[in-house]
Amino acid sequence: xxxxxxxxxxxxxxxxxxxxxxxxxxxxxxxxxxxxxxxxxxxxxxxxxxxxxxxxxxxxxxxxxxxxxxxxxxxxxxxxxxxxxxxxxxxxxxxxxxxxxxxxxxxxxxxxxxxxxxxxxxxxxxxxxxxxxxxxxxxxxxxxxxxxxxxxxxxxxxxxxxxxxxxxxxxxxxxxxxxxxxxxxxxxxxxxxxxxxxxxxxxxxxxxxxxxxxxxxxxxxxxxxxxxxxxxxxxxxxxxxxxxxxxxxxxxxxxxxxxxxxxxxxx
Numbered sequence: 001x002x003x004x005x006x007x008x009x010x011x012x013x014x015x016x017x018x019x020x021x022x023x024x025x026x027x028x029x030x031x032x033x034x035x036x037x038x039x040x041x042x043x044x045x046x047x048x049x050x051x052x053x054x055x056x057x058x059x060x061x062x063x064x065x066x067x068x069x070x071x072x073x074x075x076x077x078x079x080x081x082x083x084x085x086x087x088x089x090x091x092x093x094x095x096x097x098x099x100x101x102x103x104x105x106x107x108x109x110x111x112x113x114x115x116x117x118x119x120x121x122x123x124x125x126x127x128x129x130x131x132x133x134x135x136x137x138x139x140x141x142x143x144x145x146x147x148x149x150x151x152x153x154x155x156x157x158x159x160x161x162x163x164x165x166x167x168x169x170x171x172x173x174x175x176x177x178x179x180x181x182x183x184x185x186x187x188x189x190x191x192x193x194x195x196x197x198x199x200x201x202x203x204x205x206x207x208x209x210x211x212x213x214x215x216x217x218x219x220x221x222x223x224x225x226x227x228x229x230x231x232x233x234x235x236x237x238x239x240x241x242x243x244x245x246x247x248x249x250x251x252x253x254x255x256x257x258x259x260x261x262x263x264x265x266x267x
Contacts, residue, residue, distance in 0.1 A: 018164055018213050019107045023082040025053050030082045030113060038207065045203035052240070052256040053160075056191050057084065058247075059240035059260045060159045063189040064091045066233075066244070066262060067155040068099055072187060074148050078104040078132050078178070079161025082113055088157065089118075089125050100124040100147040104138055106131040132161060133169060135177040153185035160258065162226060163193040164213040171216075175226045184265055188230050191240055191260040192223045198255050223259050230263035237261040 016038035020031040024039040031039075043049050064075070073096065077088050080103040092099040103114050106129065114127040126143040138144060148154060156178055165171035179188060195201065195217040207215040224237050235242065240260035241249040250256075 017107050017109075018161075019079075019081040019105060019110050021207075022053060022160070023084065025050050026057065026084055028082060028084060030109070041206050042203055045206050046198070046200050046257065048198075048252045048255040048257070049203070051250050051252055052258050055239075055241045055250055055253070055256055056160050056258050056260065059191060059243050059258075060088070060157070060189070061086065061091050062244055062246060063159075063260070063262050064088055064155070064157075065095060067187045067189065068092045068095045070187075070264075071185070072153050072155045073098060074100045074102075074152065075155045075157060076102050076104070076144065076148055077157040077159075078138060079158065079164075080105050080110065080114065081160075082110055087117070093124075098124065102126045102128060102144045102147050104128045104130050104132075104141075104144070132158075132165065132174060135174050139178070139181050150181055151183060153187070154182050155187040155189060156182060158188070158190045158226075159260075160191050160193070162190065163216050163218065166214050166216055172225060176228070179229060179265075182265055184267060186265045188227060188263045188265075189261075190223075190226055190263075191258050192226070193217050194219060194223065194257050194259050196220055196259075197239070197257050200257055217257070220259065223261075227261060227263040230265050232261055232263045 013032050016035045020035040021039045024031040024035050075088055089101040111127050111129045118125045118127060126147045128141050128143045130138045130141055162171050196219055204215050204217050237259050239256050240258045241253040241256060243260045
């Protein structure tokens, strides 16, 4: 994508954005040269990153199938990123067409692409321009409330997004605000980058220096705390390729520096 191909108010094309870097590393085309350069630098410092992001995407699909199979009919996906098929609503509605999905992201280009994609779907989806850093505004947004009823079980997806919150931004409090809004029977699906399996300090520093959001790698114990008050499903918090796999794990799975877990609110 060149900077002349899309003109949307509020898009900053001068610095890489996590959603567009993610799109580039997954082989997408909805990104700019600055995003490509940042993605290449990240891949040079962390050679397994492309494998890891594909495994993370596959984890999301398996998790969505699980929560829908367990009866959830509404999904709040925060930090959705650029549309990469199959999207959350496609995975969910393939199983149960009535599932409703609210997509939330803070990048205007994500919303523009999602709006275009979802214009061809029914009324069970919405796209919201909002920021995870203001969880109350996300929860109260009218386009979230239009499709999400917080009196009924909700699957909250925080897939590869919380690691863009610095410690000073109090990610634990942000996630707790979102968790506390969910009734009994709801699920939290979360994945998060870590350095537990390989030293990725150089990759972390390189990414944080260039992108609009810092990359904050956290150890297992810190990631587990995001699930406080919820019951982690088997196999617990694990590297994303090993969460209920439905195919042989990809190459270099042991080096993939992304934890993933699914937990349910039981009380």
